[in-house]
Amino acid sequence: GAVVSQHPSWVICKSGTSVKIECRSLDFQATTMFWYRQFPKQSLMLMATSNEGSKATYEQGVEKDKFLINHASLTLSTLTVTSAHPEDSSFYICSAREMETSPRGVYEQFFGPGTRLTVL
Amino acid sequence: GENVEQHPSTLSVQEGDSAVIKCTYSDSASNYFPWYKQELGKRPQLIIDIRSNVGEKKDQRIAVTLNKTAKHFSLHITETQPEDSAVYFCAASSFRDYKLSFGAGTTVTVRA
Numbered sequence: 001g002a003v004v005s006q007h008p009s010w011v012i013c014k015s016g017t018s019v020k021i022e023c024r025s026l027d028f029q030a031t032t033m034f035w036y037r038q039f040p041k042q043s044l045m046l047m048a049t050s051n052e053g054s055k056a057t058y059e060q061g062v063e064k065d066k067f068l069i070n071h072a073s074l075t076l077s078t079l080t081v082t083s084a085h086p087e088d089s090s091f092y093i094c095s096a097r098e099m100e101t102s103p104r105g106v107y108e109q110f111f112g113p114g115t116r117l118t119v120l
Numbered sequence: 121g122e123n124v125e126q127h128p129s130t131l132s133v134q135e136g137d138s139a140v141i142k143c144t145y146s147d148s149a150s151n152y153f154p155w156y157k158q159e160l161g162k163r164p165q166l167i168i169d170i171r172s173n174v175g176e177k178k179d180q181r182i183a184v185t186l187n188k189t190a191k192h193f194s195l196h197i198t199e200t201q202p203e204d205s206a207v208y209f210c211a212a213s214s215f216r217d218y219k220l221s222f223g224a225g226t227t228v229t230v231r232a
Contacts, residue, residue, distance in 0.1 A: 032218060043209060043222045044164065093163060097218055107152040107171070107213065109220060111163040 003027050004096050006112035013084055014120055021079045021115045023094030029074040030096035034109060035067075038091040050077050074099075084119045091116055122147040124212050126223025134231050139197040141226045143210035146191065150212040153186060153193045154220070157206045164209060168195070200230045 003026040013019050023033055032051050036044040048064075050056040050071035058064045068080040077096075081088055095109035123146040133139050145153075151172035156164035170177045170184045170193065177184050181200075186193040197204055210223040 034219070043224050044220075046219055046221075049217070049219060091161075095220075107215075107218065108154070108166065108169065109218075111165075113163050114161075116161070 002098070002108075002110045004030075004094065004110045004112040006094055006115050008115060009113060010116040010118075012118045012120065015085050016083055018080055018082045019084055019117060021081075021092055021094075021117075023077045023079070023096070023112050025075045025096045025110070028096075028098050028110075030077075031074070031099045032097045033071055033077040034095045034097070035069060035077075035079050036093045036095070038093060038114075040091075044093065047079075081117065084117070086119045089117055089119045122150055122212055122214075122219075122221035124210060124221045124223045126210050126226060128226060129224065130227045130229070132229045132231060133200050135200060135202060137200055139195075139200055139204070139228055139230075141195045141208055141210065141228075142192060143194070143212075143223050144190075144192040145212040145221075147212070147214065148191070149214040149216055150221075151215060152213045153184070154211050154213075155182075155184060155195050156209045156211065158209060158225075159206050167208075197228075200228075202230050202232050204228060205230045 005024045007022045035047045038044050047062045048056045048058045050069045052071050056069035071077040093114040094112045126143045154169035157167045158164045181198045183196045208226045211220045213220045
């Protein structure tokens with residue numbers, strides 16, 4: 001149980017285009033989803049937190065107009081990188097946290113497999 | 121916000137020896153401390169976690185200790201094997217917002 005998927009697993013796009021990444025919790029309802037970015041040989045940096053039905057909360061230094069997050073349902077969150085540039089090339093990883101009523105508890109985050117974005 | 125520091129950044133051990141990674145955190149409200157193993161190009165994999173009401177937790181060859189007073193926690197891997205080679209991250213979060221703050225990571229290499 002507690003499986004999170006991401007699509008696509010990798011994407012190559014031209015500079016100036018937009019890219020949408022989907023994050024789905026397959027077998028549980030996620031009250032909260034998190035989006036991280038990881039550059040090569042670096043740690044995971046939290047970009048934003050999204051709760052179903054409400055606006056995402058962005059971390060300091062993350063442009064909300066560039067990284068659009070939509071959490072339309074308890075099982076789906078999307079990250080759209082708008083007007084992508086080469087410096088946006090990175091590994092994007094989502095995670096999901098279960099609802100408070102889950103017997104597994106609410107602390108653990110379940111990670112998606114990540115999306116490798118390359119902007120040419 | 122929370123600041124998590126992790127040491128060492130690289131660790132090379134002989135197969136069968138133990139490996140220890142240490143982390144410190146700054147926010148006294150943090151009460152959940154997971155450890156992740158990440159292989160190249162893959163998702164972080166939770167290997168063990170500990171909550172603030174526990175001082176130590178063990179799972180086979182892996183153990184974690186927590187000192188809330190000093191705000192530090194450590195990962196211990198005993199009888200290391202080549203498949204333990206990976207990057208390990210510590211993290212901390214609180215029930216306030218459940219956000220995970222990650223350490224910088226430790227690249228562990230187990231020499232056969």
